[in-house]
Amino acid sequence: MRRPPKPGHSNGNGDAPAALENGDAPSPVTDNPGKRLTTGAKDAPADLVGWVDERMGATSFLTAMLMRKVPKGTNWFYTLGSATLFAFVVQAITGVFLAMYYTPSPVEAYASITHLTNDVFLGEFVRGMHKWGASVMVILVFVHMARTFFFGAYKYPRELNWVIGVVLLILTMVMGFTGYLLPFDQRSYWATIVGVNINGTGPIVGPYLSDFLRAGPEFGATTLSRFYAIHMLLVPGAIIAMIGAHLYLVVKMGTTAPPWMRADLKPKDARREPVEAIADGSANGASENGNAS
Amino acid sequence: MKPVGYFEGESMTRRRVFTLAGGALGGLAGAGIILPALGFAVAPIFDQPEEDWQPVGPLDDFVPETYVPRVITIVQGIGEAGKTTVYVRRGSTDLGEDPDSYVAISTRCAHLGCPVRFVQAAGNFICPCHGGVYGFQGEVIGGPPVRPLDRFQTRVTDDLVEIGPRYSVTSQLEPVRARDPGEFTGGVWEYLYPPRPSTAAPPSS
Amino acid sequence: MNNREKEQYLREYEVMKKKGKPFFPYAVMKDSVMACVVVGVIIFMSLYLGAEQGPKADPTTTTYVPRPEWYFFFLFELLRVIKPPELVPIATIGVPTIAMVLLLLLPFYDRNPERNPLKRPIASIAGIMTIIAMAFLTFLGANAGSPTDIEIDVAPEYEAGKLVAAQSGCLACHQFGENGNNGPGPKLTEIGARLNPAAIARSLEIGPGIMPSYATMAEDEPEKFRDLVAFLASLNGEEEASTGEVGVAGSGSVESSGGNPAVVEPDAGSSADGAGATTDSGATP
Numbered sequence: 001m002r003r004p005p006k007p008g009h010s011n012g013n014g015d016a017p018a019a020l021e022n023g024d025a026p027s028p029v030t031d032n033p034g035k036r037l038t039t040g041a042k043d044a045p046a047d048l049v050g051w052v053d054e055r056m057g058a059t060s061f062l063t064a065m066l067m068r069k070v071p072k073g074t075n076w077f078y079t080l081g082s083a084t085l086f087a088f089v090v091q092a093i094t095g096v097f098l099a100m101y102y103t104p105s106p107v108e109a110y111a112s113i114t115h116l117t118n119d120v121f122l123g124e125f126v127r128g129m130h131k132w133g134a135s136v137m138v139i140l141v142f143v144h145m146a147r148t149f150f151f152g153a154y155k156y157p158r159e160l161n162w163v164i165g166v167v168l169l170i171l172t173m174v175m176g177f178t179g180y181l182l183p184f185d186q187r188s189y190w191a192t193i194v195g196v197n198i199n200g201t202g203p204i205v206g207p208y209l210s211d212f213l214r215a216g217p218e219f220g221a222t223t224l225s226r227f228y229a230i231h232m233l234l235v236p237g238a239i240i241a242m243i244g245a246h247l248y249l250v251v252k253m254g255t256t257a258p259p260w261m262r263a264d265l266k267p268k269d270a271r272r273e274p275v276e277a278i279a280d281g282s283a284n285g286a287s288e289n290g291n292a293s
Numbered sequence: 294m295k296p297v298g299y300f301e302g303e304s305m306t307r308r309r310v311f312t313l314a315g316g317a318l319g320g321l322a323g324a325g326i327i328l329p330a331l332g333f334a335v336a337p338i339f340d341q342p343e344e345d346w347q348p349v350g351p352l353d354d355f356v357p358e359t360y361v362p363r364v365i366t367i368v369q370g371i372g373e374a375g376k377t378t379v380y381v382r383r384g385s386t387d388l389g390e391d392p393d394s395y396v397a398i399s400t401r402c403a404h405l406g407c408p409v410r411f412v413q414a415a416g417n418f419i420c421p422c423h424g425g426v427y428g429f430q431g432e433v434i435g436g437p438p439v440r441p442l443d444r445f446q447t448r449v450t451d452d453l454v455e456i457g458p459r460y461s462v463t464s465q466l467e468p469v470r471a472r473d474p475g476e477f478t479g480g481v482w483e484y485l486y487p488p489r490p491s492t493a494a495p496p497s498s
Numbered sequence: 499m500n501n502r503e504k505e506q507y508l509r510e511y512e513v514m515k516k517k518g519k520p521f522f523p524y525a526v527m528k529d530s531v532m533a534c535v536v537v538g539v540i541i542f543m544s545l546y547l548g549a550e551q552g553p554k555a556d557p558t559t560t561t562y563v564p565r566p567e568w569y570f571f572f573l574f575e576l577l578r579v580i581k582p583p584e585l586v587p588i589a590t591i592g593v594p595t596i597a598m599v600l601l602l603l604l605p606f607y608d609r610n611p612e613r614n615p616l617k618r619p620i621a622s623i624a625g626i627m628t629i630i631a632m633a634f635l636t637f638l639g640a641n642a643g644s645p646t647d648i649e650i651d652v653a654p655e656y657e658a659g660k661l662v663a664a665q666s667g668c669l670a671c672h673q674f675g676e677n678g679n680n681g682p683g684p685k686l687t688e689i690g691a692r693l694n695p696a697a698i699a700r701s702l703e704i705g706p707g708i709m710p711s712y713a714t715m716a717e718d719e720p721e722k723f724r725d726l727v728a729f730l731a732s733l734n735g736e737e738e739a740s741t742g743e744v745g746v747a748g749s750g751s752v753e754s755s756g757g758n759p760a761v762v763e764p765d766a767g768s769s770a771d772g773a774g775a776t777t778d779s780g781a782t783p
Contacts, residue, residue: 066522071514074525079532086533090540106374110554117551128544136540138569149604149625152613156499156507159605166602173569180567185552189374190564193406194422201475201590203485208338210473215337217471217491219557220368220375222337254515255525259613263513265506364558378558400560404586405577410560412667415710419670421563423578424679426670434708435671435682439583475586 064251071257077151078255080144085243087137091175094130095232102182104228106221109184134176141172153256161249164242171239178231181224192227193219342493345369348453349381355395355454357385360411363397365445365456377401379445379456380411380418388430395454398431399443403461406474409442418442430466440478441466446496458493468495503611563647571639572632578642641676650675650687652732659729662722671709674733683709688735695731702727 053059070078101120103112116123145165148154154162181192200210215222296308349363360380368375380398384390398418402409407422417434418427426435431442441464446457461472463479470488472478477486499507519525556562566574573594580589608621615622648664663669669678673685689698702723705711716723 066526067520069515069518070521070525071511071518073514074518076528076532078525079528082529083532083536086536087540090537106371106555110551113551117549124549125544128547128549129540131549132543132547133540135567135569136536136543140536146625146629150615150622152615152618152621154605155608155611155613156504156605162605163602166598169601170598176567176569183551184374184555186555186559186562187552187564187567189555189557190407190562191566191570193401194564194566197406197474198590200473201587203587204487206591207473207476207486207489211338211489211491212335216340216368217342217489218368218375221371254511255521256613257511257514257518259615261514263510263517265509265513362560374555374557376558378560405590407564408557408559408562412665412670414665414712414715415667415670417667417670417710419667423574424581424670426679426682433583436679437577437581437583437586437589439586475590477583 068251068254070255071261073258073261074255075258077147080140080147081250084137084140084144085247087133087140088239088243090133091130091137092236094126094133095236097126098130099232102228104182104225106184106219106224109182109224113183113185134179138172138176141169145169151256151259153259158249158253158256161246161253164246164249168239168242168246171235171242174235175231175239178227178235181227182231184224189219337491339490342458342491344458344493346448346450346455346457348450348455349379349397350454352383352449352452352454355381355383357383357387357390357392359413360398362411363456367459378408381447381454381456393449395447395449396430397445397447397456399445399459401443401474402438403433403440403442403474404436404438431462432464432466439475440464440472443471444468460493460495468497470495499609499611507611565642566639568636568640572635575635575639575642578639648674648677650677650733652729656725656729656732659725659727659732662726663729666712666715666726686730687733689733690731691734693731695727698730699723699727 098116101112101116101123103109113127117127118124148162148165177192177195180195181188196210196213199213200206202209211217213223213226214220215226345367347365349365350361355361360382362378363381364376364378366376378400380400382396384392384394384396386392390396398411400409401407402420402422402425404420404423404425407420407425409418409420409425409427411418416429418431420426420436420438424436425433425438427438427442428434431444433439433441441462443459443461445459448455448457459471460468461470461478462468465479467479469478469483471492472486472488476482576589576593577586580586610618610621612618648660648669650660652660663674668674668686671683672678673680673687675687693701699716701709702712703716705713712723712726715726
């Protein structure tokens, strides 16, 4: 039985090393290390890159990722995803340095931010980058999502990547919400009160959820450190894991072509349509991963 | 049909034992981490509150016709962040209240917790966020709030008015356990928004 | 999508991919340009807008007007416009949850194999409508005035009355321009064009319907009360209220009870049509 080609199985690169998941792709470097050693060991590695690659065998992975082909017609709209990733990196880096000066206690938080903003060299600049970087990231997430929606890029075979993207959107909003309380000014405080109470309006579990978020029935001594831990440990960890999965799927499935571009399939191809597969109707083509062959 | 990963001479019983044992032990190790951590994070939900009474002034400070703002501490040890404002007045016979009682109204809007303000000229409490308006007794007269303003228990000790734990009221102003803003009180809502163990018992009316 | 459509897509994609260029360095170059733009914008915003600290958190305040960060304005406005208390859980939990579930499951209910936005009008229109709705709510939320401040421009002699109105809780139930709540009371942006000063004074003293009476203010602080009436009477829906004549009449006739009871509460039945009230400002004093 002839099956439809597996999504992501071929990266359209002709004889370049095959897709990511095939560790057994024919590659002069990784395929048979023992053989290489017998021939190559007598020479000291020529350079650092060669030395690392001899031990990591990352070349095939990097070639598959970087040299994969991007369909003709991809335009500036296709940079929105990487721009969002870059905004996240800005947030991560500036966040690490802000954490060096910040004290997550309701008594000292405001003063530590004042100190950070006014006394520390470049303090206001770095805090400004984190503050406005958050807005930029939220905008980019939404624009990236709108692009995916209007280009129909969430359709087969990329459904799962859309779901992961929506989870990333939610996590980004959670970052926005938990980050808000940390400066501990009026806006932070009252927005957090309202936000926690919004969670509390969920029937039955809502009241317990807001107790959990506040660590008690009122805004208390550990509420701020709870938000701090969520903001800088829990959610960023989840976001990094999700971005990893998101990018893996992008590389595996390939970047979409613009929806207005159509390929002219040769009549010969059209004739070769597998009639059995249609009659059979089973979705085995979609459910198998790319390992078979 | 051989399973994926089958090798020559493999015993299926042995494979099954290893699969189950590996899963069970891994799950046990995972539970050993997750459960204590989760309990640690969730524990504050079950903390019992300590009853705390604070004097806010002599009896003569308060009249039945209007409210006087007073600042009390509801969470100890976190300075300014643990304080809140309450509006206090003496019971009004015109409204059918005991003239020797004292009414202390919370400034947290019952919609989503914004700071309400008593406006003398109108005799109303006004919320600046989403447009909630409350009457003189804290009853809802406009906007989205789901119940009247919360109150604090009051008592008189040595000619001083003292403020105790917070409680919520139904639309008939009957006391119930303190709820968070946005949660309905009374009737079937008492089950949909259950009282939490971390709140004090309401006063018996 | 059935199997045939799936295969068709994959084959077509394969062909288009073969015609494309490698990711490195062609797409990478574009991504790097975009990264420069992003970091440039962030640096510019940080330098230009700064990171000023607001006043310290004060849980005892009764005068602060909380407003969220701009990207939560749509939710904030949703909470403001959904007035009936029974619908509060729908605004807080219901709508966001439904929106997220719809978004999450999009590829599973949109089974149309077509990808071109012009050839799937329903999806495209739904997407555009969602964006417009979010933008509109965000705009309304951003412009939501505070209920303790009136931002209408008035002639200097009415500034005192404006202050009285702002501090007396009128904004809890009435809208003045962009400030205040739309309901339960009618919009007052052009009250002066509908009621004469005597009728306004009478309404304030009586407190029609659920409106509280301001009679105590008229007795205890007649100065303030006169200013308030003069300010209200000067509101005719135009930015720069006409001066002189109305103000004199207002302060002169406060004590007269000339108001026709029928016009004391002209808008009682239509307190919810604040949006309409802005457009029908054809009446001039």
